[in-house]
Amino acid sequence: MYSFEYARPNTLNEALDILCSDVEPRLLAGGQTLLAAMKHRLTAHSTLIDLQAIDALRGVSVDGAILRIGAMVRHAEVAAHIEIRGRLPALAVLAEGIADPSVRNMGTMGGSVANNDPAADYPAAVLALGATIHTNLRDIPADDYFLGMFATALARDEILTAISFPLPDAAGYFKLPHPASGYVLAGAFVARFGDTTRVAINGAGPCVFRDAAAEGALSARFHPDAAAGLHFDPEDFTEDLHAGKDYRAQVLPHVIRRALTRALA
Amino acid sequence: MLLTLTVNGREVSRNVEPRTLLVEFLRDGLGLTGTHIGCDTTQCGACTVHLAGRAVKSCTVLAAQAGGAEVTTIEGLSGDGLHPMQQAFIDHHGLQCGFCTPGMIMACVALAHEDPDMTEAQARERLVGNICRCTGYNGIVAALMDGAKRMAGDV
């Protein structure tokens, strides 16, 4: 690792002061992605701003049909949270499927959504549920947030503070995990609101995306069989050492079917 | 920077570079070499310690992140004699070469605290972040299940 200064502000304003005045600052949430990149000397920073002491970034609350989760809430907390398990079990299941227990004890929802790894889990839930991403500056609808591989609408001086998830009538998530890393090779989050269904696909392409054809078919019929007729164009998908694009295109209808089965369970 | 934290019940203060990893601080700074560095990439779990009571991989935590908190390593697991989970590892042959063992035991103690009644399938799934290359998993899983019962006082 290149050397850096370490700061642990107690408030959002203190964090923003450093973020806006330092030469090459970087926010540190759980460090489960950032520290690995820094060890490889892929990135260098003047100051790491550790967000762990900022109370405003923590906490889980349900207000009517909205579940709000603070950016610094750890994966393990989401997985175990009684209210999340009761009101949006698909999200608890998603969090429980990330990495391993020790990584889940450090890694945060905000860090995952800010990083927007194409093979990450959370972005699929955020997009399929039509969540709102709250920052110190504004509220960003999920449809405007994920811009590309590791790219989001967040500006340099912007801190993701919380995410509000509308509670669906039914939701399910399934990922085909890479057998060694657990990261997503192809995944789908399906969410039913009234008689419409939103479908977000992760892992398969360079960035999480919604699929109009799948949403049409699953809005008409919210049933595992509705996934059988879906076809995907491999040209849209990622070809890497973990899986070919043809494989990803072929497996995706089955992934969607399983997500639906879970949503209806 | 001046770093102060509690390790195995004792408050320690040291001057460290901010980039010091928790595992480096424990091993090189405090001489607590029971915590091992295996992969150094957050995969193998040999460096597992407890931070504020939760299992974490100390190769991917800055010592600075642990500032002000309580850290427990394999050396501090039991004040007197062996911890029930350590004894369970001996009784079930949960180790061969021993390299992964400190991390395994720290992970298992945390898992047992969280859910003493886990099934064998759950035990296997939850050990996914700790790798043993002697293929000792059957013994490790048996030790985890039995150690959890001993910790809960059921045996």
Ligand SMILES: Cc1cc2nc3c(=O)[nH]c(=O)nc-3n(C[C@H](O)[C@H](O)[C@H](O)COP(=O)(O)OP(=O)(O)OC[C@H]3O[C@@H](n4cnc5c(N)ncnc54)[C@H](O)[C@@H]3O)c2cc1C
């Ligand atoms: C072995 C291993 C396996 C893993 N497997 C999976 C998996 O299966 N699925 C999965 O989804 N993930 C997986 N992960 C990644 C894990 O979920 C990380 O926790 C997550 O990607 C990043 O969260 P973090 O809190 O650790 O963020 P950090 O590493 O601290 O930060 C990540 C990035 O986000 C920025 N950032 C953090 N918080 C904020 C904020 N509030 N506002 C703005 N920017 C912010 C940081 O500056 C940095 O650029 C794995 C990680 C490991 C080590």
